[in-house]
Amino acid sequence: MMNHLALNPWKFKLSFLFTIGISFLIWEGNRYLLFTLRSYFDWFNKPVRKIVVLVLAISFYTIPITALLLVIWYNLFNAGIINWDQIKTTSLVVMICVLFITHIYETVFLVREAESEKLKKEQLERARAEAELEALKNQIDPHFIFNSLNTLSHLIEKDAAKAKQFNDNLADVYRYILQNKARELVLLHEELLFLNDYFSLLKIRFEQAVQLQIHIDPVVHDLYLIPPISLQILVENAIKHNEFSDAIPLVITIEMQHDELIIHNQVRKKILRKASSRIGLHNLGERYKLTTSKEISVRESASDFTVSLPILKIA
Missing domain, CATH: 3.30.565.10 (Histidine kinase-like ATPase, C-terminal domain)
Known part of the structure; x- marks a missing residue:
């Protein structure tokens, strides 16, 4: 563990900003992965494949980038003395947090997507029904006219x-x-x-x-x-x-x-x-x-x- 009291005020502030930068890179990187994978894998058609790819992609990005940035942090702010146990623990905690946030993120997206698909389906069904109804209504006129003119023609002669x-x-x-x-x-x-x-x-x-x-x-x-x-x-x-x-x-x-x-x-x-x-x-x-x-x-x-x-x- 590092003793933060040993850092001077400026170095402590830079250390704090660096940890924020680590969080930013992890968040934005995983966010980019989510949006990229969303266009290739569909929750509705391929849910299992989506979960497997999502977990693997997050793991292969989050764990290496977290470990690498923590090593850089130790070199910059802890005189190069690296605590590998701390890096492993921190990487694991970060990975769990990312998976939890991803789960919430994807659940919200899935609910919204389901609502959107339902709304689109209802709109399409309504449009189809209205088009069919209008076509059926338009069939009434020629059908009625044809029969009426036949009758009128018969009466004119008789x-x-x-x-x-x-x-x-x-x-x-x-x-x-x-x-x-x-x-x-x-x-x-x-x-x-x-x-x-x-x-x-x-x-x-x-x-x-x-x-x-x-x-x-x-x-x-x-x-x-x-x-x-x-x-x-x-x-x-x-x-x-x-x-x-x-x-x-x-x-x-x-x-x-x-x-x-x-x-x-x-x-x-x-x-x-x-x-x-x-x-x-x-x-x-x-x-x-x-x-x-x-x-x-x-x-x-x-x-x-x-x-x-x-x-x-x-x-």
Whole structure:
């Protein structure tokens, strides 16, 4: 051990500054190693390799530089009398302290990195969901226009007066689509009004061959939310895939059970020249997952087709 009282004031101050310099070099050197290794080894993908390399790198830097600087210190301030036991003990203590500080340092960094990765993932997922939802919303327009123009073309050939009435009603229906397709959710009340307007278009063409029965208490119409243009897609789907006539009408029923809308119709499959892509039903299912985080349920048998739509109750 060195007797600090034997040093003159200036030499004591220089000795103190030198020990601070030792601490500075050890700190900055290890800090440089940490940042350098961080770009090569990832805690999440290669944790074991990261620990091994980190411990080895710190050891091979900290122990030699500590011992070397202490030898220089003894030569400068202790007349070259070197206490090797003291150097070994001090180097070991410094090494333990560096490992402890590194552990704290890396833990804080790891927590921050995990939070940052989580935030980035959430932002990417949100952006992806918004992009997908926007794409699905944009599919509604061409799908609806295509079917409506087919109907209008048919009516123009058969009945000009009905074609004019259909065109007027179509404007009201399309106004709802333009106003609400950008919204993720609408009141059940609004959706049911739109459905009635849409069904009036079907009645112009098919008259008594199609029937819509809604068994929902009006009291709850303003208590629930639903993705817009959901019910219209299911009614359109039923019309497209089933045979019906005045004698044997297609009856579509809508009722509520346990915060779900149950849409049901009997199955009398229409023979289609081209197999259905079911884009409307698929579109609805994807929109539901992205908008409400819930999934629709489809149950089909030889005689019945039922879709359950979960709706969101306003808190």
